[in-house]
Amino acid sequence: MPFNSINFIYFFGVICPIYWLFKANFKLQNITLLVGSLYFYAQVDLKLCALWxxxxxxxxxxxxxxxxxxxxKTxxxxxxxxxFSQLFIAKYYNWLLGDFSGTLSIYKFASTIGLSYYTLAASSYLVDIYRKKISPVTNPVTLGAYxxxxxxxxxxxxPIAYKDLPQYSQSRSISITSVEEATQRILWGIFKKVIVAGxxxxxxxxxxxNHSELGFIYLWLAIVLYSFQxxxxxxxxxxxxxxxxxxFGIKINANFNSPFISRTIDExxxxxxxxxxxxLKEYIYLPLGGRGSSKWxxxxxxxxxxxxxxxWHGANANFILWGSFNGLLFILAILTGWTREKNDTQYGMKGFFSMLLVFLSIAFTRVFFRSPDFATAITYYQDMFKLNDFSIPDIGIMGLGLSAMIVFVEWLQRNKxxxxxxxxxxxSIRLVIYASVISVIYWMWPTQNPTEYIYFKF
Structure with missing residues (x-):
């Protein structure tokens, strides 16, 4: 049930008013969230709902x-x-070991949508209790809603349990400002996902x-377009x-902070x-020792x-290679001293070229991310350097232009x-902007079904 579907609008139009009817009782709100979330997830796959x-x-x-x-500790x-064994069997088992006579046929899902995210959230809860950062919740509904x-x-x-779980054990409220802030994010998100990514x-x-039949300029354009997509x-x-x-009066973590205005790999x-x-920082990097006692x-x-x-991204060697490739890029940045302090806000011509270099470096690794298998990725990389066709691409121009516009807006709003x-x-100006964005979204809305979310498969 994608957010940009009519079914979700109906669903949200029912659950949100019911939820706020119980604003004086957060336990009833949690029950509403739990029931609504179960219904929402059941639309994806009943087996996944049972595993959840x-x-x-x-x-x-x-x-x-x-x-x-x-x-x-035990x-x-x-x-x-x-x-994690549930995630392994459902998502990685066939890739690593193959299926032995259908013994684990219960795990043959139509999809594993959301399972990776759910696994990390559940493991965070147990680790944070072990570290005594939080106490276990006595009511299973509270944990289920979270x-x-x-x-x-x-x-x-x-989510990270010790930061986000306490919200579900207290009253939630909403204001006009909260509604407007939510509206800003939703409209901005719809424009990016439905219009630009589409x-x-x-x-x-x-x-x-068709990369084997196209000139190398097309192939370089594709990694740029795909990075934006x-x-x-x-x-x-x-x-x-x-x-x-x-x-719903709940604050969830931000997931992006204008990454394409970055001037270094670490940024x-x-x-x-x-x-x-x-x-990864909280539960892997820091337990490993973080920066440690040496650069090595x-x-x-x-x-x-x-x-x-x-x-984590998937049962495919390409994802492991993609992650490793980016790790090597980060290490190269460390070795060359190409890093940036968090409070460095200086831009300029040098900053612009640094942004471009970071973008192209990250985009170059995405061939592994996009290709279905290792052989295809290697062939694509080889074709990128065959300088035998200099034809100029005539596709993707509008998407590229809108992407550049969004990155420019992010740069202008970088201190917001x-x-x-x-x-x-x-x-009055805000209302005009909201009306204009809604009009543009309506005018540009795809006549066919909008594309599915790329990260659903993870």
Whole structure:
């Protein structure tokens, strides 16, 4: 049930008013969220919904066991094994080992949408209890509402328990300002995902499917367009998820912070897929020792994190290679000193060329991300350097132009909380902008079904 579907509008139009009828009782609000999220997830796959229930009960039970029994480390490792084994069997088993006589046929899902995100959220809960950063919730409905919260269930952002779970044990409220802020994010997200990413999808598909027949300029254009497509698609979804959650009085994590205005590799990864980066930092990078006592240890830990990011993205060697490739880029930046302090806001001509170099470096790795297998990716890379056809591409121009416009807006709004934040403008001007954006979205809305979210498959 995508956010930009008519079915979701009907669903939201029912659950949101019911939810706010219970504004004086957060427990009833949690029940409403849980029931609504179960219905939402059941529209994807009933088997996945059943697996979600199993993981939830395991997580809740072992979370309470961590509080009452002394074998805490054993309980934690048991919980992590049970949680991640479900993800492994459902998502990675056939890729690594093949199916033995249908023994695990129950795990043959039509999809594994949302399972990776759900697994990270559940494991975060157990680890944070073990670290005594939070206490286990006594009411399974509270945990269920938190883990299954439908705006972030299918494609994140990924919650971190000790930061996000307390919201579900207290009253929630909403204001006119909150509604307007949510509206800003939702409109911005719809424009990026439905309009811009939708325009980019066809030329990207065409070039990647026919790369052996096209000139090298087309192939370089495709990695640029695809990088924009992934960003517009995923960040658009994340903006909509953030705005929808805000309408329920719940704050979820931001997932992007204008990554394409980054001037170094490390700055890019501080701005891209923030919730996954935060999870990897909290539960892998820091336990490994973080920066460590030497540059060597720092680089090894960085590579492990990127390798694990590739593994998380999917049951495909290409994703592991993509993650490793980006890890090597990050290490190269460390070795060359091409890094940037967080408070460095200086731009200029040098900053512009640095932004362009970072963008192209990241885009170059996405051949692995987009290609269906290793052989296709290698062939694509080879074709990118065959300088035997200098024909100029005549596709993707509008999508490219709109993408550049969005990046420019992000640069202009770089000191704001979000690129869509226009609260500094007068109400009349804001209303004109909202009406204009709605009109543009309506005018440019695809006549065919909008493209599916790229990150649903993860």
């Amino acid at each position: 229930a199993v993981i939830s009960l395991i997580t809740w039970s072992l979370g309470n066991a961590l509080e009452h029994f002394q074998q805490r 309980i934690l490792w048991l919980g992590l094994f049970l949680i 883990l299954s919260f439908f705006p972030q269930l299918l494609s994140g952002p990924i 325009l980019l999808a066809k030329p990207v598909d065409y070039i990647f499917y 992934v960003y517009m698609d995923f960040s658009g979804y994340s903006d909509m998820a953030w705005g929808i959650a805000k309408l 890019f990864w501080r701005r891209w897929h923030l919730s996954l980066s935060a999870w 240890q720092y680089m090894v830990n960085i590579f492990i994190v990127f390798f694990m990011s590739g593994v 909380k979000h690129p869509a934040d226009i609260f500094g403008w007068s109400l």
